[in-house]
Amino acid sequence: MVRCRSCYFVVILAFFFFANSLHSIQKIPSSNAREIVYFSLFNYDNLIADFYELDKSYQLSLATYIMLATNLSLEDAIGLVGDENLTKSTRPISYMKSLNKMLISSYNYTILYDY
Amino acid sequence: MIIRLLLALLCCATCNFGFYESKTWLDLLYYEKIANGYISLTKSDHFFVTKNGRFDPKQEYLESLLLVNSQDENFKKKFPLRYKLIAEKNDIEYLPIVDVKKDVKRATIAFPNRYMGNPASMFGHLFVILNSEYGLYHSDIVHFIADASSSNGVNYVLNGLSGKFKGAFVRDKYYIKIKEYTYSEDRQLYFYNLALSSKQIYELQLHIMELRGVFFDYYFLEKNCAYFIAKLLNNISEDSIEMGDFVVLPSDIINNLISNKKITERYFKPSSNSFFEYLYNELSYQEKKDVKFLLFNPHSKKVFSDNSLKSFLYVSNYAIHNFSDYAGVIRSNRIYAYRSLLEKGVSFERPTINSFDSVEPVISRFSGAYVSSDKRYQLWYKPISYGNLDEFFSLQTKKVSLFSPSLSLDEFGAFQFQFQTAEILNRVPYNVVLANNSWKIQQSIYVKDTNVYFDADFSFGLGVPFKNKMLLTSSGGITASNFNSLDYKDLGYFGLMPLYEVELSYNNLFNLRPFSAAVSFVHRCKRDYINVNAKWLFGNNKVLELGIRSYSKDVNSYVSLGKLF
Numbered sequence: 001m002v003r004c005r006s007c008y009f010v011v012i013l014a015f016f017f018f019a020n021s022l023h024s025i026q027k028i029p030s031s032n033a034r035e036i037v038y039f040s041l042f043n044y045d046n047l048i049a050d051f052y053e054l055d056k057s058y059q060l061s062l063a064t065y066i067m068l069a070t071n072l073s074l075e076d077a078i079g080l081v082g083d084e085n086l087t088k089s090t091r092p093i094s095y096m097k098s099l100n101k102m103l104i105s106s107y108n109y110t111i112l113y114d115y
Numbered sequence: 116m117i118i119r120l121l122l123a124l125l126c127c128a129t130c131n132f133g134f135y136e137s138k139t140w141l142d143l144l145y146y147e148k149i150a151n152g153y154i155s156l157t158k159s160d161h162f163f164v165t166k167n168g169r170f171d172p173k174q175e176y177l178e179s180l181l182l183v184n185s186q187d188e189n190f191k192k193k194f195p196l197r198y199k200l201i202a203e204k205n206d207i208e209y210l211p212i213v214d215v216k217k218d219v220k221r222a223t224i225a226f227p228n229r230y231m232g233n234p235a236s237m238f239g240h241l242f243v244i245l246n247s248e249y250g251l252y253h254s255d256i257v258h259f260i261a262d263a264s265s266s267n268g269v270n271y272v273l274n275g276l277s278g279k280f281k282g283a284f285v286r287d288k289y290y291i292k293i294k295e296y297t298y299s300e301d302r303q304l305y306f307y308n309l310a311l312s313s314k315q316i317y318e319l320q321l322h323i324m325e326l327r328g329v330f331f332d333y334y335f336l337e338k339n340c341a342y343f344i345a346k347l348l349n350n351i352s353e354d355s356i357e358m359g360d361f362v363v364l365p366s367d368i369i370n371n372l373i374s375n376k377k378i379t380e381r382y383f384k385p386s387s388n389s390f391f392e393y394l395y396n397e398l399s400y401q402e403k404k405d406v407k408f409l410l411f412n413p414h415s416k417k418v419f420s421d422n423s424l425k426s427f428l429y430v431s432n433y434a435i436h437n438f439s440d441y442a443g444v445i446r447s448n449r450i451y452a453y454r455s456l457l458e459k460g461v462s463f464e465r466p467t468i469n470s471f472d473s474v475e476p477v478i479s480r481f482s483g484a485y486v487s488s489d490k491r492y493q494l495w496y497k498p499i500s501y502g503n504l505d506e507f508f509s510l511q512t513k514k515v516s517l518f519s520p521s522l523s524l525d526e527f528g529a530f531q532f533q534f535q536t537a538e539i540l541n542r543v544p545y546n547v548v549l550a551n552n553s554w555k556i557q558q559s560i561y562v563k564d565t566n567v568y569f570d571a572d573f574s575f576g577l578g579v580p581f582k583n584k585m586l587l588t589s590s591g592g593i594t595a596s597n598f599n600s601l602d603y604k605d606l607g608y609f610g611l612m613p614l615y616e617v618e619l620s621y622n623n624l625f626n627l628r629p630f631s632a633a634v635s636f637v638h639r640c641k642r643d644y645i646n647v648n649a650k651w652l653f654g655n656n657k658v659l660e661l662g663i664r665s666y667s668k669d670v671n672s673y674v675s676l677g678k679l680f
Binding site for chain 1: 288290443457462467
């Protein structure tokens with residue numbers, strides 16, 4: 001019975017931390033989030049190409065969209081969109097979701113929510 | 116009505132009443148002068164504040180003045196440029212309530228080149244880019260487009276010529292539009308920076324807000340994208356762009372802006388497919404097969420040459436948009452191709468925007484003279500003529516000429532008048548990836564003595580490239596004629612006749628002296644001809660052509676000298 005009570009305690013504590021961590025994720029304002037989602041989906045092929053070519057104009061633009069909507073510096077945003085892990089995505093939707101995951105894990109921002 | 120006018124007089128002692136007759140006011144509401152007054156080009160009622168506003172610029176102005184004077188919020192929101200201009204003209208305090216994009220610092224006019232897949236786009240298109248300080252991919256564009264989705268075939272052409280389509284100004288994202296032009300339609304783009312002040316950029320944005328949801332009758336030839344873009348620019352500029360009454364072409368607007376010194380710089384974005392075709396034509400048979408493999412099959416452990424990979428990368432964006440069933444495979448193979456090149460230390464770059472040293476006008480006219488050994492003399496003028504330089508610089512020739520008159524004098528001293536309604540040549544190298552077909556349309560009317568003759572051709576075929584130097588084009592089609600325009604002879608009957616043509620053309624790509632030559636066999640109007648000709652481009656866009664044409668035992672040589680401008 002005592003053991004069961006402590007289990008409840010751990011679960012409640014875990015839920016509290018989980019809820020708290022969810023709460024700390026900042027939603028990027030919907031119009032900006034929409035810009036970032038559209039841009040990354042629509043320009044997926046060029047964003048991937050930028051990773052391998054000298055011209056990084058699409059990555060720079062995506063980074064600028066992120067910078068304008070968050071507290072990230074342009075350098076941080078460029079670092080984020082230039083991350084090699086993003087090149088593993090072979091579809092626009094998975095690229096955009098990976099970008100969102102990286103935004104959450106590195107900076108606690110999300111572009112994906114009901115808007 | 117009288118009471119309202121009196122009110123306007125009372126509330127604004129220094130009113131600028133003459134403003135309703137000014138060019139500024141008339142242009143702003145798209146009024147045109149007609150026999151008994153004015154009529155606005157738009158039928159959208161919500162573009163006016165009075166019931167009769169479409170026909171009465173004076174009443175519209177006076178009513179607007181009242182609204183400006185009372186700082187009417189709805190008017191200020193709906194017609195922000197009208198509000199600004201009326202306030203300024205009448206010393207009324209200017210208190211704007213609309214926001215414009217602050218990051219827009221300049222404007223560019225973009226000219227996507229000819230697109231042969233659509234009659235309305237054969238002369239190009241025009242749109243304005245509102246350049247954001249954050250870069251092109253943060254910029255918006257404004258263009259005038261017609262909704263032609265309800266028509267096709269002959270209906271499409273007739274409706275386009277008779278103003279049955281509704282057109283409107285549309286604001287879009289630059290990155291969306293550029294993708295459509297460069298990947299879906301494979302068009303080259305020219306950009307021209309406009310010399311506009313920050314006040315003009317601000318007013319341009321205000322005027323674009325006023326045009327939301329406002330419809331105009333769209334005509335292919337005169338009230339088209341070029342006409343309305345010029346009208347838009349005229350509303351924020353002191354110098355008006357002059358336009359013709361019958362035909363308004365995108366190139367005319369560009370040339371007018373250049374001659375008025377309204378353009379500061381010129382840029383060019385080549386199509387990726389032109390890079391693909393050039394590289395692909397140089398590939399071996401196996402390498403060409405590999406490019407096709409990469410487009411339609413998941414990559415295996417097979418080894419591909421650098422040029423196959425590069426060639427695939429150049430065409431891959433076009434392929435993703437045009438062979439969408441294979442988009443997943445192409446995307447996966449793109450990453451594979453990039454990585455393979457990277458591992459080998461080979462660089463690859465997409466075609467980018469390049470700047471020109473000087474701002475040159477767009478060549479759209481061609482005139483010249485022709486003399487042949489059978490004592491035929493001819494003067495010709497092509498008032499709308501594009502693509503005449505193509506054959507000197509590439510295997511692709513996309514020529515469009517319309518409404519071209521010419522006058523000939525034959526060996527017997529008789530004059531003959533020719534009016535060529537249309538001459539459209541789309542001669543492209545075929546490859547298994549793009550599967551481009553070549554085709555040609557020509558229609559002319561001849562007047563000789565008191566007789567009128569009709570002559571038309573349509574042919575369709577394939578062009579096989581030999582590296583990037585030669586193109587063998589074979590085509591077949593139909594001639595509908597009572598006059599053989601190759602030897603200027605009355606056929607004595609009107610008939611439908613087969614047309615075959617085999618041509619071997621040569622050009623010296625990227626050489627300093629542009630030169631092209633061709634040998635062809637033509638079966639037309641039941642006769643067989645062999646032609647040999649050579650052309651040089653020299654001086655300031657002058658073209659010298661020397662040729663020999665033979666039919667049976669008749670052999671004639673000719674020389675022609677033309678000037679492109």
